[in-house]
Amino acid sequence: MSSASVPAWLFDLLGIDTLSDGEAGEVGGQPAVLDHGILRLGAAVSSAQRQTAVAFGFKWAKRSTFESPAFRSRTRAWLFERYGDVSGASWWGDYGEAPLVLDAGCGAGLTALELLAGRLDSIRYVGADISDAVDVAATRFAEEGAPGAFLQADLTDLPFRDGSFSVVLAEGVLHHTDSTEEAFRRLARLVAPDGRFLFYVYRKKGPIREFTDDYIRDRIQALDPSEAWEALIPLTKLGRALGELAVEVDVPEEVDLLGMPAGRIDVQRLFYWHVLKAYYDPEYSLEELNHINFDWYAPRNAHRHSPEEVRRWCAEAGLGVERENLQEAGITVVAHRAA
Secondary structure, X not given: OOHXXXXXXXXXXXXXXXXXXXXXXXXXXXXXXXXXXXXEEOOOOOHHHHHHHHHHHHHHHOHHHOOOHHHHHHHHHHHHHHHOOOOOOHHHHHHOOOOEEEEEOOOOOHHHHHHOOOOHHHOEEEEEEOOOHHHHHHHHHHHOOOOOEEEEOOHHHOOOOOOOEEEEEEEOOHHHOOOHHHHHHHHHOOEEEEEEEEEXXXXXXXXXXXXXXXXXXXXXXXXXXXXXXXXXXXXXHHHHHHHHHOOEEEEOOOEHHHOEOOEEEEHHHHHHHHOOOOOOOOOOOHHHHHHHHHHHHOOOOOOOEOHHHHHHHHHHOOEEEEEEEEOOOEEEEEEEEOO
């Protein structure tokens, strides 16, 4: 991505003079440099946040693990299931021409390119990520001819004025900060009157799954990302083996002590939801399956929450919940700030 592709409106939005590629400046009290078309801010972060950023930078650089037609199709279907058809939502008409949209924690741009595919040409998109994944996002946007502006910055300390954005999207990223609630509050302030905040956070699981997940996460924290990736391959193979059994069991009665409902369930799903995350999809390669498991286990910051917590955050931020999708994996919300 070249400096020539940085839209002028980004500098106006930030309230700074235009920078040339390689030129340094200051944005919102933070040192910044425009590097290869991406404005990079130098905010200090905790060791946990730094480790999380490194893990995601590594994961999103492995493009072959998330760019197959099967992976993109499945991702798009899951996004639509939870958020609805965001690109075709009627409320875009309330925001005038070229509304500002913030994708906080954009990663490699996967969510935006799938969920906002029909809308990117008519919005001013800002993708922000603390990790090097922002470079991958900028490259992928350019490859697909999608316009956008990109920042490498801590999403809890973004240099935008309150109420700057008609839409803020935070898909699966708030829980990867030092404090999910604080990250939520900081991003909620950026939502303009009549604007919307779309976000997804991890949901708390049953006691065995919570214990196992934290145990595995703690074990791989001392590893560099490539070692962690390899350490998870046997776990991923186990998930695939369980899935290929295609066997169901009948849980005769709810096991309330373990948060396990009664009823028929595939053996792999039983393990997946109640013992450990070992993802399985018959259309995915081993590397694609490992990508999903790595996403869960590798980052040090990976908090889980309850629907009651999330509803309280929205109420305290002055946001009304328009859409709530509760799944065992997580909590998805479309929230609206009154005009």
